[in-house]
Amino acid sequence: MLTLCHPGICRLGEVGRSRAGRPLLLLTVGPETAHERTRDVLVVAGPHANEAAVGGATVLRLAGQIAEACRSGSWDGSTWHFLLCIDPDGAALNEPWLSGPYTLRDHYEHFFRPCAAEQPEWLPHEGAAGSAMLPETRTLVGLLDRLRPVLQCSLHGIDVGGSFVQLTRDVPGVPERIGKSAAELDIPLESGSSDAFQWPSPGPGVYVMPPASDPAAGDGAHSTWAHAERYDGMTAIIEVPMWACDRAADTTPHPDADRALRTAGAALRRDLPAVAEVLARLDPETIGDDGPLLRTVRELVGIGPQLSAEWDPAVRPPGAAPLPEMTTARVTSIEVYAQRIPLRAAAMLRRIAATPAVTALVDSWCEAYETAYRPRWVPVADQVEQQARSVLAVYEELLL
Structure with missing residues (x-):
């Protein structure tokens, strides 16, 4: 319709094919000739399969807004590329x-x-077994090499929590912009994300990835x-929640962080x-053949013990970096994570074989999830708007 x-x-054009042969489509908004444009921006939707729906709606919303600006003469010279x-x-497995x-x-x-090995944003480690790049990853890297965008935005989401942005470079002004928007939409800011546990935060809901040489960068260094x-x-990873948890924004000190972290770690090591x-x-x-669902279940149950090593006092290695200030928001993010990972594993196993035993795990863990955090649904329109x-906040503040 936009075209x-x-x-x-x-x-609209095809820029590659998925492992199953599905087209990878790129929607470009801006002038056709390179000499007419001043810079390029790349926006990537659906890097995680369970988050693709809202990201897909967001790229269409942005593309329509930018196309209208071009038509009306208020375009600023940038060409935007949307990997749908x-x-x-x-x-397709989440449809x-x-x-x-x-x-x-x-x-x-x-x-x-x-x-992890089948998620398109992760680059294979050099020398690792089976380190060939996925065709989806090869397409994305090829676009980055060809476009050399001033900004890449990767659209993500979480099930329960708040909205936040991870940046590969600090951009002043972004915390104020996303905070104002989140307040207007009644979406809490994720003010202690476990995804960015040791990353500096210039403001609530914003995290800056350390250099790739810093171990704190984690998987981001190979992405x-x-x-x-x-x-x-630079890259901005934009996260919005499906269900809001107001505790995700609570920056007051947690009353008993040590006990809460030990409890979360013990639960993770029990449930997986x-x-x-x-x-x-x-x-x-x-069980059948070694399909994508089974491969993920096996990965999750296999890496379980190491998932809590960064934050659980019971298993943290000697000489580990000191824990950051353990606010209610940060502890809540870890507690959500400790419940989310086993639930994901059980849910995917249930899709393979809906036995009474695995169904009971999914039912009881979903109920416990809702009881613990009292999440409230964020309307899709508000997820997309945020x-x-x-x-746009990252883009506009970057160019100031």
Whole structure:
């Protein structure tokens, strides 16, 4: 529709194919000739399969807004490129959830997220076994190399929590902009994200990734986020919640962080083995071939013990970096994470074999999730609005 309404401004093309042969589509908004544009921006939707729906809606919302600006003469010279879904194969496995009802239980009824090696934004480690780049990753890296964007935005989401932005470079003004937008939409800011546990934060809901040489950068050092920097570009990872948890924004000191962290770590080390036990009891014929769901379940139950090593006082290695200030927001993010990971594993195992044992785990853990955090659904329109505003906030403040 956009290409029909805005001929000469919007162009849609295929830039690659997924592992299953689905087209990877790029929507470009701006002038057709390179000499007419001043800079390029790349926006990537659907890097995680369970987050593709809102990101897809956000890119269409942004593309329409920018196309209208071009048509009306208020365009600033940038050409925007929207990769509509970088993992269409994974997104297809989440499609049943999109028709609703929008409850946590129904979300996990149809949940899928691929194992780390099959997520398009992660670059293979040099020399690692099976280190060939995914075709989706190759397409994204090729776009970064060709476009050399001043800004790459990666559109993500979380199930329960708040909105936040991770940046590969500090951009003054962004915390104020996203904070104002979140307040208007009644979405809490994720003010202690476990995804950026040791990253500096210039303001609530904003985190700056350390240099790739710093161990605190974590997986980000081996990602397409960092790849953009070789052309003096930067990346913003934009996260919005499906369900809001107001405790995610509480920056007061937690009353008993040590006990809470130990409890969360113990739960994680208890619950993932519970999934592993159910998996071990299943008939191999029931499990079937080594498909994407099973590969992720096996990965999650296999890496369980190391997931809490960064923050659980019971298992932190000697000489580990000191914990940051443990606010209620930061402890809540860790507690959510400790419940989320086993639930994901159980939910995906249930899609493979809906036995009474695994169904009971999913039912009880979903109920516990809702009881612990009392999450409230964020309307899709508000999720899209917050994500779109965050993209524009980073872009506009970057160019000041």
